[in-house]
Amino acid sequence: MTARVKESRGQEMALTAAVAVVIVLLSLLPMLRLLKEVVAPGGVVSDTAIRLGLSSSATWVATWHTLVVGIFGTLLAVVLGTFVALLVTLTDIRGRGVLVLCYVMPLMIAPQVTALAWLQLFGPASPFLKLLGLAPPLGTRNPLYSTEGIILLLGVQYGPLVFLLVRAGLRKLPRELVEAARAGGAGWFTVLRTVVLPLMTPSIMAAAALAFVSCVGNFGIPAFLGIPANYLVLPTLIYQKLAGGGPAVLGEAAFLSVLIGVIAMAGIVTQEIMSRRRDYRISSTSLPAEPYELGRWRLPVEAGIWLLIVLILVLPLFGLVLTSLVPGYGIALSSATATLDNYRFVLFEHAGSRRAFFNSFALSIAAAVFAVLVAVPVGYLIAWGKQRWVRLVNLLIELPYALPGVVLAIAALLMFLRPIPFTGIQLYNTIWIILYAYLARFLVLALRPTVSGYHQIDRALEEAAQVAGAGLFTRLRTIVFPLVAPAAIAGGLLIFMTALSELTVSALLWSSGSETIGVVMFSFEQGGDSNYAAAMSAITVAITFVLMLVTNLLAPYLPSGVLPWRD
Amino acid sequence: MAGLTISNVTKTFGDYDAVKDVSLDVRDGEFLAVLGPSGCGKTTLLRVVAGFEKISSGQIRIGSDVVSNASGSVPPEKRRVGIVFQNYALWPHMTVAENVGYSLRVAKVDKAVARQRVADALSLVNLDGLADRRPANLSGGQRQRVALARCLVAAPSLVLFDEPLANLDVHLRASMEDEFAAFHKRTGTTIVYITHDQAEAMALADRIAVMDHGRLAQLATPRDLYREPANEMVASFIAQGIVLPAKIMSAEQGGHVRAEVLGQEVVVRCRPGEQPRADAKICIRPPDLEIAGKGEAGFDATVTRAIYKGGAVRVELSPVLQPDLHLHVERPEPGSFEPGSQIRLKITSGWLIPNGKPA
Numbered sequence: 001m002t003a004r005v006k007e008s009r010g011q012e013m014a015l016t017a018a019v020a021v022v023i024v025l026l027s028l029l030p031m032l033r034l035l036k037e038v039v040a041p042g043g044v045v046s047d048t049a050i051r052l053g054l055s056s057s058a059t060w061v062a063t064w065h066t067l068v069v070g071i072f073g074t075l076l077a078v079v080l081g082t083f084v085a086l087l088v089t090l091t092d093i094r095g096r097g098v099l100v101l102c103y104v105m106p107l108m109i110a111p112q113v114t115a116l117a118w119l120q121l122f123g124p125a126s127p128f129l130k131l132l133g134l135a136p137p138l139g140t141r142n143p144l145y146s147t148e149g150i151i152l153l154l155g156v157q158y159g160p161l162v163f164l165l166v167r168a169g170l171r172k173l174p175r176e177l178v179e180a181a182r183a184g185g186a187g188w189f190t191v192l193r194t195v196v197l198p199l200m201t202p203s204i205m206a207a208a209a210l211a212f213v214s215c216v217g218n219f220g221i222p223a224f225l226g227i228p229a230n231y232l233v234l235p236t237l238i239y240q241k242l243a244g245g246g247p248a249v250l251g252e253a254a255f256l257s258v259l260i261g262v263i264a265m266a267g268i269v270t271q272e273i274m275s276r277r278r279d280y281r282i283s284s285t286s287l288p289a290e291p292y293e294l295g296r297w298r299l300p301v302e303a304g305i306w307l308l309i310v311l312i313l314v315l316p317l318f319g320l321v322l323t324s325l326v327p328g329y330g331i332a333l334s335s336a337t338a339t340l341d342n343y344r345f346v347l348f349e350h351a352g353s354r355r356a357f358f359n360s361f362a363l364s365i366a367a368a369v370f371a372v373l374v375a376v377p378v379g380y381l382i383a384w385g386k387q388r389w390v391r392l393v394n395l396l397i398e399l400p401y402a403l404p405g406v407v408l409a410i411a412a413l414l415m416f417l418r419p420i421p422f423t424g425i426q427l428y429n430t431i432w433i434i435l436y437a438y439l440a441r442f443l444v445l446a447l448r449p450t451v452s453g454y455h456q457i458d459r460a461l462e463e464a465a466q467v468a469g470a471g472l473f474t475r476l477r478t479i480v481f482p483l484v485a486p487a488a489i490a491g492g493l494l495i496f497m498t499a500l501s502e503l504t505v506s507a508l509l510w511s512s513g514s515e516t517i518g519v520v521m522f523s524f525e526q527g528g529d530s531n532y533a534a535a536m537s538a539i540t541v542a543i544t545f546v547l548m549l550v551t552n553l554l555a556p557y558l559p560s561g562v563l564p565w566r567d
Numbered sequence: 568m569a570g571l572t573i574s575n576v577t578k579t580f581g582d583y584d585a586v587k588d589v590s591l592d593v594r595d596g597e598f599l600a601v602l603g604p605s606g607c608g609k610t611t612l613l614r615v616v617a618g619f620e621k622i623s624s625g626q627i628r629i630g631s632d633v634v635s636n637a638s639g640s641v642p643p644e645k646r647r648v649g650i651v652f653q654n655y656a657l658w659p660h661m662t663v664a665e666n667v668g669y670s671l672r673v674a675k676v677d678k679a680v681a682r683q684r685v686a687d688a689l690s691l692v693n694l695d696g697l698a699d700r701r702p703a704n705l706s707g708g709q710r711q712r713v714a715l716a717r718c719l720v721a722a723p724s725l726v727l728f729d730e731p732l733a734n735l736d737v738h739l740r741a742s743m744e745d746e747f748a749a750f751h752k753r754t755g756t757t758i759v760y761i762t763h764d765q766a767e768a769m770a771l772a773d774r775i776a777v778m779d780h781g782r783l784a785q786l787a788t789p790r791d792l793y794r795e796p797a798n799e800m801v802a803s804f805i806a807q808g809i810v811l812p813a814k815i816m817s818a819e820q821g822g823h824v825r826a827e828v829l830g831q832e833v834v835v836r837c838r839p840g841e842q843p844r845a846d847a848k849i850c851i852r853p854p855d856l857e858i859a860g861k862g863e864a865g866f867d868a869t870v871t872r873a874i875y876k877g878g879a880v881r882v883e884l885s886p887v888l889q890p891d892l893h894l895h896v897e898r899p900e901p902g903s904f905e906p907g908s909q910i911r912l913k914i915t916s917g918w919l920i921p922n923g924k925p926a
Contacts, residue, residue: 176656179619180714182643183650184670184721194669198660290619 011472019378019393026440027396030411037254037414053255062237062256065226066216066263069150069233073215074267076155078208081162082200084305086192088163089170092291093302097566101548102309104565107160108544110501112220112518113537114157114316116525119144119224120534121319127326127333128319138330145229150222154215156312161214162207164564169203170196175289188292202275209271213264217404219504220518224525234260235406239507247417250410257410261403268402317541324534342535346520353536355513356520359431363516364499367438368492371446375488376481379447383454384462394447401444405504412437412509431514437505442498446491449562453487456559486557493551501540569630569724570595570757571616576625576635578611585611587781588625593759595630598751600760600772604804608781609761613727616759617650618643629725644673649718649726649756653733655710657702663689663713664698670721688716691753692746708739715750728760732767744770765805769793777801793852795836795918802850802920809856809894813849815919818842828914829866829886837919844922851917856896858912865913868894873904880904884912 038049053059084103088096106114121128123142129135143149173196181191197204219235226236238253294301325338346353378397382390400408416427416436427433465479503518510519517540524533548565555566571593578586586608593599601609614620616627618640627635629648634641657666664685665672671681689695692712702710711731718726728747732740748771751758762768768775769789777784777792777800784804785797796802803810816832817825819841823834828849835849859865868884876897882904883895894912898904 174654174656176652176654177658179617179643180650180652180656180658180717181669181673182619183617183646183648184673184717185644185647186669186673187642187644190673194673195658199658201660 015377015472015476016381019381022374022378023393023396026436026443027400030408030415030440031399033415034254034258034407034411037251038258041251049251049255053252053259056252058232058237059256059259062232062234063259063263065147065231066233066235066260068147069154069222070212070216070263070267072151073154073158074208074212076151077158077162077211077215078204080155080159081164081207081211082166082204084159084308085163085166085170086196087301087305089167090192090196090289090292091301092293092298093305094298095302099305099309101565102313103163104160105313105545105548106157107164108497108548108565109541110220110503110518111153111157111218112224112503112522112525113320113501113541115144115153115221115224116521116530116533116537117316117320118149118153118156120323120530121316125323125330125530126319127322128315130332131322142228144225145231146225147231149225150231150233153221153225154218157218157221158211158214159312160564161211162204165207165210166200166203169200171288173199173288175287178289205271205275209268212267213402213404216260216264216267217406217504219406219507220522223503223507223522227526234263235404235504238406238410242508247413250413250417253410254414257404257407261407264402264404320534320541321538323531324538326531328531329528342531343539346532346535346539350520350532352515353517353520353524353532356515356517356536359434359514360500360502360517363431363435363438364496366435367442367499368446368495370439371443371495372488372492374443375446375450375491376484377476378443379450379454379484379488380476380480382447383451384459394451397444397447400440401442405441405502406508408437408441409505409508412440412505429511429514434506434509434514434516437509438495438499438502441505442495445494445498446488449487449491449494449559450484452559452562453484457483486554487559487562490551490554490558490562493547493554497544497547500543501537570597571725571759572626572628573612573616574626574628576612576615576627577623578608578615578620579623584781586615586622589778589781589783590625591776591783591786593757596755596757598758598760598771598773600762600768600775601778602762602765602768602775603778603784605763607778609763609778610729611781612778613650613729613759613761616725617648617727618646647721647724649721649723651711651714651718651726651728651731653730655702655714655734657710657713657717659702661702662698663694663700663702663705666702666713667698667717667720669717674721684720685716688720691719692716692750707735708743711735711743712746715746719750719754723756725757725759728758728762730762731760732762732764740767747771777804779804795838796850797921799848799850799920802848802918806852807895808850808852810848810850810920811892811914811917813847813917813919814845815841815843815847824919826917826919828917829892830888831864831866831914833914833917835917835919838921841919841921847922848920849917850920851914853896855914855916856894856912857915858910863913865911867909868912870904870906870908870910872906884910 039045041049087093088099119142120126122144124136124138124140126135177195177199178191181195186194217235219239222233222236223239226232232240234256238256241249242253322333324342326333327337327339327341331337347357348354378393382394412433416433419426427436461483462475462479465475470478501517503522506516506519507522510516517536521533521536524536551563552566555563573589573591576586576589577584589612601612603609611620615622615635618634621640622635622637624637626633629646634646667688668681668685671684685698689698692715694709694712694716697705697709702713705713732743735743744767760771772789774786774788775792776786779800785792785801792801792805796805796808799810802808811828813826813828815824815826819837819839822836822839824837824841826833826835826847826849867887869887870882870884872883874881879897879899881895881897883893885894886892887909
């Protein structure tokens with residue numbers, strides 16, 4: 001009896017311990033290390049780092065800039081995303097599936113690729129404007145190198161994020177609440193204003209908070225648009241400091257990254273407070289409301305929304321592809337000048353970019369596989385576990401992703417600057433430090449779909465296996481894993497796509513030999529080789545797009561909402 | 568206030584007819600219940616009357632205004648229809664008073680006037696003093712009353728109830744039933760009340776429309792529905808009627824015919840003009856079955872099951888001659904009805920189910 005109890009307890013303990021180790025290593029340790037650097041650099045409590053940071057005027061300017069682009073970028077994203085969500089969910093607009101796919105696409109494209117694409121569209125060298133004969137003379141300043149440019153692109157990038165959350169909220173809106181208002185004599189716009197939007201406040205707030213955190217932590221867009229205009233936000237300030245000063249300025253960088261973290265947290269806390277003020281709980285569940293018939297407005301509205309898609313997705317990508325086909329800066333594109341040389345160069349000739357493709361693929365695959373394997377047991381504890389601390393586990397895993405990427409990158413630098421104690425293994429200046437940061441940052445992307453997968457599985461399936469005599473590990477392997485595998489793998493694909501052209505983390509952690517696609521793209525663009533950068537971007541966008549479509553094949557086996565681009 | 572006229576309405580979803588050629592006439596001030604098993608089309612009927620669904624063919628009029636026909640549909644907000652939903656559909660972000668006063672706010676009624684009308688409506692449903700509460704802080708019965716007040720305040724021409732008691736416990740149901748009856752009496756509003764609960768429909772309605780598979784099976788007063796079902800579906804659906812094959816032996820005379828049922832000769836009620844026929848069906852109710860005395864006409868039946876009902880026993884039987892038929896009677900305690908034992912029963916009365924189209 002006791003031996004049997006011991007065995008089953010033992011397996012449970014082993015699982016719990018393994019999960020705990022993973023979480024401590026990937027979340028708790030780096031965050032604590034970062035805090036220590038700010039509060040007690042070198043092991044002694046001191047406010048030097050804080051004082052130094054606060055006394056620098058660059059800090060204040062960058063903080064101000066971060067707040068400006070963060071707040072206005074969020075506003076734009078909320079307006080765009082909510083508007084599209086309302087149209088797509090509540091009206092009888094046609095082609096919904098394709099529309100959702102297209103509108104969510106910018107979210108799956110790396111921010112620096114978005115930035116590059118828009119730059120190529122509007123710059124004086126724009127092959128697109130040249131085709132139309134509208135290009136300003138060479139040497140004219142690109143209008144996107146400005147605060148407004150950064151805000152615009154942040155809004156375009158994160159509008160889909162707001163869209164997804166508001167749409168999810170709208171889908172849970174019971175139709176009776178709308179119908180009761182209409183029976184009370186309210187027209188459609190009145191219903192929207194007095195019932196739908198107020199009830200969507202929590203969704204919109206949550207979306208705004210998420211968009212704010214993303215805007216504040218975004219590196220790619222302010223790096224491509226702000227650095228040339230000398231408009232620095234906190235993430236780009238950290239990058240410039242580290243690029244110039246190396247590990248010597250790590251203390252200062254740590255302070256700045258904590259500052260970003262604090263700003264991001266302030267956004268989340270504001271949302272919490274605002275949402276608590278009223279009761280928005282929708283208790284009943286029911287069918288969604290009948291779509292509102294646009295009638296004779298249907299065609300104009302559809303035309304309008306597709307125009308939006310053309311503006312924010314098709315044209316920039318078109319500009320990107322055109323640039324990638326031009327032999328050099330400022331040359332007009334024609335059948336005579338069009339060339340695939342840029343693609344050949346980045347794929348086969350340039351050693352750095354060849355390595356980058358290899359590195360990014362290896363890193364993304366490793367991060368995805370690891371996350372899938374870890375997400376299954378962790379998800380098991382979170383979804384089905386009875387322990388109280390699982391909520392904390394969930395929070396801890398969310399943290400490295402919720403906080404801006406710069407924060408995690410600095411934490412990883414601090415942890416691995418010196419060889420790991422007792423082993424002498426050196427991660428700093430190798431590709432492994434990037435892998436570590438990816439694992440920590442992206443784990444949650446696989447965990448979320450896995451947990452929702454668990455919630456859809458009847459627990460009795462596992463209990464039946466238990467009754468049949470299977471131990472915990474056997475059950476996990478033979479019953480649980482096959483059942484949640486589609487959801488976990490979908491999460492893994494999401495990680496692969498995100499990690500493939502990731503820049504924020506790798507820009508701070510790369511070293512010669514461990515370049516990533518994002519890093520090489522960035523250095524091409526900074527060196528003025530937009531054509532090469534465009535070719536690399538076009539390749540990653542194509543890969544992402546193909547993967548999105550392939551993942552759609554998994555959709556029948558997935559809980560709804562796991563694939564953001566699928567309606 | 569206005570009547571409601573539904574003429575030959577059909578509502579098709581894809582290739583499925585949810586409502587098939589239904590015609591109904593609800594008189595001004597009448598309380599009409601629409602009764603049927605789930606999936607019979609009653610909720611769809613309510614939704615087309617409210618204007619949430621368009622009809623495929625036919626016509627709907629509220630008062631003298633055509634609100635729906637095959638070519639178009641007046642939107643719900645222009646129909647002056649009140650609805651009480653099964654799940655109350657109270658807006659969680661508004662107070663009770665805001666919920667109730669919503670239609671006045673939409674109609675831009677003067678604030679002071681609106682406040683007074685909201686207060687009146689709330690006192691009419693005995694909710695004085697709860698105006699500033701949130702729906703989340705109300706009990707189920709209170710929520711239903713708020714919903715009632717909300718549709719009352721706009722003085723609608725027609726009030727639709729969509730299974731309003733289905734979410735309440737048995738206790739509350741009875742008191743809300745009284746409330747609805749009183750509401751109807753006080754306001755004289757035309758009411759269409761959707762339900763699957765016969766007892767509710769019988770207790771409240773002036774007339775009941777029974778629906779089956781999208782069609783109107785019968786429209787009659789509760790008493791006629793019980794005593795004179797128009798077809799087999801209604802006969803067996805209402806109060807668990809027993810339908811038995813019969814042979815009609817005489818032509819109708821004074822509302823009765825002679826029939827042979829299970830070998831017994833019975834006099835049953837019928838519609839005027841019935842003629843002798845072989846393949847007839849009659850409907851009997853459990854009280855129409857009695858235990859036959861010595862030498863009386865009757866038939867033998869085998870007890871298949873006896874279920875204790877508290878104070879009475881429901882005995883299920885099958886006639887010996889036709890064991891595929893099922894009968895049941897309620898007998899007071901005590902009395903032992905062992906499964907397998909035989910009892911001699913007699914039919915004392917019944918109703919000849921009319922042949923073909925309802926008269």
